[in-house]
Amino acid sequence: MNPQQSVTPVDYLRAVRQRWRLVLLVVALCAGTALGVSLSSEKQYDATAQLLLRGQEPADALFDPGGSAGARDPERALNTEVQLIKIGPTAHLVRRELGLGRTTDELLEQVEVTTSSTSDIVDLQVRDPNPMMAARIANALADAYVQFRVESARERYREAADLAQRQLLALSGPDRRTPEGLELQARRRDLLIAAGLQTGGATVVRRASIPVSAARPRPKLAAAIGIVLGFLLGIAAALALNLIDRRLKDEHQVEQFFGLPILAAIPRPLRRAAAFDDPAQREAYGLLAANLRSAEVGKESSVIMITSPSPADGKTSVTIGAARAYARLGLSVIVIEADLRRPAFGRYTDVSFSAGVTGVLAGGSLANELLWLDADTLLPSEGTDGAIGVLPAGDVPDNPQRTLSDPRMRLVIEIARSMADVVLIDSAPLGTVNDATVLAPLVEAIALVARINQTTRDAARRAMRTVANLDANALGVVVTDAGGGARHEYYAPVPARGAAATPGGSRRAATPTEASTRP
Template sequence: MKLYDSKSAQDSPDLFRRQARRALGVVGRGKWVVLGWILIVTVPTVFYLYKAERRYTAQVEVLIEAPDIGDNLLERSYGKSRLTEASVQTEADILSSSVLVEKVIDKLGLERDPEFNTALRPVSMWAKAIGYINPLPVLTGQRAGEQQLSAEGRVKVERARIQGMFLSRLSVKSHRRSFVITAEFVADNGEKAARIANTLANLYVLERLEASLQDSKRANEWLAQRLDELRRDVATAEQAAEQFRSKYNLAQRRRGERQMTVNDQQLVELNSRLVVARSELAQKQARYDQLRGLLRNGGSMETAYDVLQSQLIQRLREQQVGKERELSEAMKTYGDRHPRIIGLRADLHESQARIAQEISKVAASLATETEAARVGVSSLERQIGQLQQGTNESGVHEVELRELERQAETSRTLYEAFLSRYKRDSEQESIQRANARVLSPAAIPIQPSSPRRVRIFLASLLLSVFGGIGLVFLLDRLNGRIRSAEEVEQITYLPLLAVIPKQGGKKRDAEALAFGILNAPRSPLANAFRSLKAVLAASAVDRGDKVTLITSSIPSEGKSFITRNLAMAVAVTGSRVLVIDGDLMRPTQHVALQREPSQGLTQLLSDASLSPEQLILRDERGGFDILPAGPVDAFSGNALSNGRLTEVLQSLSARYDRIFIDAPPSLATTDVQVLTQVADQIVFVVKWNDTPRDAIMAALSYLAKVGAEVSGVVLSQTSPAHHRKGAYGAYGYYGAYEGYGKNT
């Protein structure tokens, strides 16, 4: 019969519940550690919150506006420029610049405030002691460097410290996708914090206004210089144009007047006529080419533009259509040789011939008109060429004169624009607008921003709780002792056969230890042994096992107590039970009988003349027999190695239904190696919260090396309180039967 599958148990759906129960059990056992850790963390926190200096934070918001984009010369505005995140971040850096901070300090007199000037603070005894003890100023050369400074240098260093203290209280940040900058200032007084924040924002706006005024002033100075240069340029350009006009007798063209000579007027007129003539020639040539192409390709001439525009051809076409209709009607009545049919066909041929004749006339007329238009265009071109030859010489001079006039006009226009801009900026120099304004002034904070007592206290409380729980789990992990059924199964990979609670009562006397389950048959202890009996019996039935060995890793784990009570639990059912005290060096099974045997297993194995019946003791109250170990002598250490143990057990197996061997600890002697060879079942005992894990693993490893197959583990001497709380998984439910052990 397979008792247990460790892997399937770990993979079962009940695993989470079991692990949760174990975790709660660990926390419950370490509740005082958690409480102590909470006190260790929260008490200093409360003391700090009570003694810590209160800080107040004032917040002011500044809106950055985009400057106007305009043409300074044409006095034309193109609206606002586009602000970027980099531009807003730059303004935020300006708001926290040392120049602006220096102005705030000077205006509010913060150099006289001990909060910012540490030299004005009273020095405590503790600070003096730290100053004498601290070696850093000497090692880094800071103290020697300050002593070498002049009076002016010391003042600058002191001002730099005040600025550093001011900047450490100042926080300026810009918001994404927003043109608003938030400035926060922290001080030990709410009114002071609001006053400093508002002063900083106002001085920043004033600084931007002054920067705008300086830009306007520099622009006006540059405009004044540029105006002098442009005035000289205009005079030079106009003088050059006048000299050129006088030299070539071009006086009729003054200052850009558009008077023209007769040749110019004729050229303009002929050019206009030439444009019209070329347009008509192009149209006629296109119509003629279309008609000629239809004639050449044998296409339908009736689709030509000039043919469609001829009324005579259209009338002839209508007559032709009428005759075709008459011919079609007559063909329905008469034959091909009928005189009427012949006559209608003759009329139809005549009509087609007339249409063709008229189309030929249209084509000839169009060719004539095209040639006439071409001749007219050639004539106009010749006339224009003759006029151009006469005006080429004067035209060259006029072009040069126009170039000089344009240069003079450009210089004059630029000069007038600069002059107008200079006058307007001079008038508006005192009217400037900053590209920033205070959006939300800082209000006086009522509640301190730091320390945030509730938040810090809750955080410390949560930290202490979780830290205490973590410490409990750490201590539990470092403990190295077995405290639950899950740990037994996870470490040994063996099934847990039973959980044996610690023997109750105020005194652990011999009576309570020897007959515990008989004195309280409905107690958790008795139920535990009945459960252990049932588990071992199920395996014994399937395989016919009779001999069960109980061992442990180290002494004082309760294996002898478990062996005796297990034997009583089996004997109650009427089975014949024998307990063999196999711990030859520390025998204990005879103690409950209050008899000291003169002979036992040691003598039986060493003397072949002795029979087991002579040495067996009867425990009348327990209902089973005991084969004691016998007196401890020099032969006790080697008694099991002579090979007679198997023969003895074979003879005893014939008389008893179950045999239990109280074996010595596995790590104490080598007798277990011999005893396990004759055992059908091996029960390994682990003492709750006492046996080290290393000892358990070493003992199991030793048993595996000698070929012993351990059936399972029994967890002994467990705490009744933890037993009731279910700290042992499914075995914790035995705590519910504790009430049955009480006498009523």
């Protein structure tokens, strides 16, 4: 009888499925927002120039005769060159050359330098709203870097030649013709020649062309990201609402939180005025009567209390529907309206009720107070065959619980048992007042009623705690407002060919859906 507490992945999937409209709405909003922002964003164009960065040049042997400089880490050297491309002086030269109205830092924010792990090629990419300007900046930056490398290399050789010249001048006249002096003269001459031949070790291998299409924004990608993000957010929202919304959403949750089997699932009627005459409802109530009957096998007569965790769960409708189903099975049935706080039987028939339960407890006769109603029309019946005996609540007492605690209530129920095969007692909700706890010891079994999207998980748990404390025999749960689905549609009425409209004029009782409120 203990409701299951564990939550499985299937429960999460069921929660998402129940709120699939919310998920689709969030997906549509996210995708639409992402697409709108993307389409309204300023277009950006990418232009890319490529540089080849070489290692040590032949003339570098003048500085490093042993070749130790060529042994330095190539990756580290390449990363150093990448940093040199992005330093301020190079960008400053480009900004001044092109007359750009932006700072050096703003210009560098447009530049992205990437290297390859398999070659010495460096990609120099520039992003700008103007495609022509993007290409101009990329080419100018590449040229400026090459020129920077050339000037740096030449300056290095000139400084070395000046050093050799100073060393040569430090020698006296005769010493200049010594091998050391001659070597300094040759070294100075070679350095000056090398300075004029320097290329800087960098070459533009591909100049940037004017881009034809924009690199940003990318509406399709933005929409795809919006769909994925919206799907994730939609699922999160559905799960969050599932935690916040405590109402039971389907039969699985009813069974889970009550910890009881489903006796029957009463669907909503296909038409507002159908209710008890709805074929699917008739079938569902027939199943309910059969299940209740099978639970009481071996007993000549049974007394079953029908109650619910909270008001508006539909217990009175279920009581009347079950009574009609019993009558159709050829069983005699008596219904006792023991909900003395909010009597509701009067909403289902135009018959004026008698003193009822309160009158019998005050000294009246059960036989005199019973009203026999036709099971199909809920109108007065001339006999008891195929009819339902109804003992209405009567006048609302000041203290319903004390009234039901009257010892004569047990006698009323026993007399009703002796007169019928089945006695159904419509009791006040378990979670609202204690009236049902007074009646529980007087009955043989309890059937609870839960309405989809009405009964809450907390109410279900409270009701089951009450049932456990009473040590009552809970047969199961009747689900009202259940989704009919394909099985419900199977019973949809199909008019016969050439059949005339159904004649009116037959007097019938008001249906549950026509009542302003539900018990």
